[in-house]
Amino acid sequence: MASGDNWFVNWADFPSVSPIDKTRWAAHWLAKRPGGTYAYDVAVALSDDAGSSWSAPIVPHTDGTPTEHGFVSLFPWDDDVGVLWLDGRQMTADHASGHGGEGGMTLRSARLGARGQISDARRVDDLVCDCCQTDVAIAGDGPVAVYRNRTPEEIRDIYLARTVDGHWQPGTPVADDGWEINGCPVNGPAVVAQDNDVAVAWFTAANDQPRVRAAFSDDGGATFAAAVDIDSERPTGRVDIEMLDKTTAVVSWIAGGTQGHDQIALRVIGRDGAMGPKRQVAPIATSRASGFPQMIRLGEELVFAWTDTTGETSQVRTATVSIQAIR
Incomplete structure (x- = not known):
């Protein structure tokens, strides 16, 4: 569907293919541009025949700056494809590590129409963590986005921004963990929704206590119940989440292990x-090369995919888990 010799390939910021509906799909990857090692754009391709053919790539941002753009979420937004990404147009030119800097990484979104036309480009948050994944779910009133916020005091907690009448509202904390860290932990959140029931999972190491946490909302993400610790035994994080029903979710993550393997x-x-x-x-190996395991619900099964680096060559492996077996 796409190839190139100018792709920006990163262990944490990886391409995706997202079914928008039965026949309309969207895919994205990152393409380098002149201006430096960390100058790259988001490229999005659209398909209207369930992946059999694809459009030419579309760049959803129009700033034209040689800066970082990535950590993309693709989602259905009314009759359009929604695109959410981290945007470094306001960051300093010498920002090379993706883990700090004097500028501000922003969170932005746009819509792509059936022919790839860009509309409704917006800034969702003007200061966010530099390299943590974003995620989007469709709640009863529209898309809700989760991301790792960043304050001037370097508090990097998980926030949720929801849409009301098609417009993004200011992000609010899912929980007040108070994780002060002078750099990006590269460990983004995950969100899932059924109507106005929303569940979020994330990693934090506030107070030097690594934990995987989750919280529920029954009002479309406007408010959340108290967060619950899923794992406080020094997990690595890299979470995912799926709903089993309106009041029950399943969280996946990389948990601590022994002898170099989690x-x-x-x-x-x-x-x-x-x-x-x-x-x-x-x-799974503890190295960065093992990436971020993915989990989706397919009927009455959970499907997992991850990178296995235990052999001489890396392989993508999959597994299924019966939902009935874990209830």
């Missing part, structure tokens, strides 16, 4: 805070 784990959690046992899906 494990992909999952745990069922209810809105009332009740949790099932921690279950192991598969072992």
Whole structure:
């Protein structure tokens, strides 16, 4: 569907293919541009035949600056494709590590029409963490986005921005963890929704205590119940989340292990805070090369995909887990 010799390839900021509806799909990757090692654009391609053919790539941002643009979420937005990304147009030119800098990484969005036309370009948040993944779910009133915010005091907690009448509202904290860290932890949140029931999972190491946490909302993300610790035994994070029903979710993450290997784990959690046992899906290396495991719900199964680096060559592996078996 796409190839190139100018792609920006990164262990944490990876391409995606997202079904928007039954026949309309969207995909994205990152393409380098002149101006420096960390000068690259978002490229989005659209398909109207379920991936059989694809449009020419579209760049959803029009600033033209040789800066970072990435950590993209693609989602249905009314009759359009929504694109959400981290945008470095306001950052200093010598910002080379992706983990700090004097400028401000912003969170921005735009819509892509059926022919790729760009509309409704907006700034969602004017100061966010530099290199943590974003995620979007569709709640009852429209898209809700989760991301790692950044304050001038270097507090980097998870925020949710929701849409009302098609317009982004200011982001608000999902929980007040108070994680002060002078640099990006490269560990973004995940969100899922069924109508106005929303669940968010994330990693924090506030007070030097690594934890995977989750919280529920029953009003479309306007407010959240108290967060619950899913794993406080020094997890790595890299979370994902899916709904089992309106009051129950399943969280996946990389949990601590031994001898250089962690494990992909999952745990069922209810809105009332009740949790099932921690279950192991598969072992995984602790290195960056192992990437970010992905989890989706497919009918009555959970499907996992991850990078296995335990052999001589890296491989993408998959596994399925019966939902009935973990309830």
